[in-house]
Amino acid sequence: MLGDAGYTVIVPAWWTPDGRRRTKVRLKTALRSPKGTAAVSHGHFSLSTIIAYEYQLSIGGQVVSEEEWQQLVNAKTPLVQFRGQWMELDRDKMQQLLEFWQTHQHEEPEITLLDMLKIGAESEDDLEWDYDEGLRDMLSRLNDKNAFAPIPDPHALQGSLREYQKRGVAWLQYLESLGLNPCLADDMGLGKTLEVIARLLKEREEAGSVPPTLVIAPTSVLGNWRKEI
Structure with missing residues (x-):
């Protein structure tokens, strides 16, 4: 007052x-x-x-x-x-x-x-x-938001990631580095398969020797896996 x-x-x-x-x-x-x-x-x-x-x-x-x-x-x-x-x-x-x-x-x-x-x-x-x-x-x-910076396409990837896919791959990589299990929930047709392939290729590109990865997926996406790796 x-x-x-x-x-x-x-x-x-x-x-x-x-x-x-x-x-x-x-x-x-x-x-x-x-x-x-x-x-x-x-x-x-x-x-x-x-x-x-x-x-x-x-x-x-x-x-x-x-x-x-x-x-x-x-x-x-x-x-x-x-x-x-x-x-x-x-x-x-x-x-x-x-x-x-x-x-x-x-x-x-x-x-x-x-x-x-x-x-x-x-x-x-x-x-x-x-x-x-x-x-x-x-x-x-x-809480480190810098971990979500888009990553460049892996050299072995047969295709190109869009910006939102690059952020998605960075998100997968970030959570895996913390020991967490991420879940991609993008709508159908937005390229989740390509993001997972890019993540696996990036892992092998950076780490060199990596154990095999078990992929459980519908047979309808097998063609995509063959074309994009």
């Missing part, structure tokens, strides 16, 4: 929207291999990859104990000094987060990557994520 009235208002940095120390529940996560299997590779994973997790209480990105949190909830003033810095308290919100943490802290400490992605999509700003190096690298590559 004072600002709208033309007055200059100066407040401490910690009381501004950008500088405010926010109370959150942190989800600390790390890649984990199922019992009896080899360690998870940073290069290959699936939506069933096991993620170990732990809920923590957090203020301004710092982990807080339950006792410290409870002391702040019980404070009789909305402004307190915590770990050398002043902060504004929303005790109702902090109580809700504390109850959430108390409810979930004893859950089974493992979820799948798919479940973790669902939680991230559905969660609000009150949930803070803390990834280990392997998981951070995995998610970074999942």
Whole structure:
């Protein structure tokens, strides 16, 4: 109101929207291999990859104990000094987060990557994520849009890829590099067979010695395979 009235208002940095120390529940996560299997590779994973997790209480990105949190909830003033810095308290919100943490802290400490992605999509700003190096690298590559740059036609391809097909081949190559199984869902007649052939040829062009590939397809496309390889 004072600002709208033309007055200059100066407040401490910690009381501004950008500088405010926010109370959150942190989800600390790390890649984990199922019992009896080899360690998870940073290069290959699936939506069933096991993620170990732990809920923590957090203020301004710092982990807080339950006792410290409870002391702040019980404070009789909305402004307190915590770990050398002043902060504004929303005790109702902090109580809700504390109850959430108390409810979930004893859950089974493992979820799948798919479940973790669902939680991230559905969660609000009150949930803070803390990834280990392997998981951070995995998610970074999942969000790397540069991986979808169209690729040139393989030299052995008997034909030419259109721009959308080049992007499709890049998408196949990108997901396979992550250990995922892509599914092309282009409409009939848009050249899915040619894209798959281009991907297989590109793989052999770059890697050299590659094991045989099993192709299960309708007999109606066998002629295309013969002409385009």
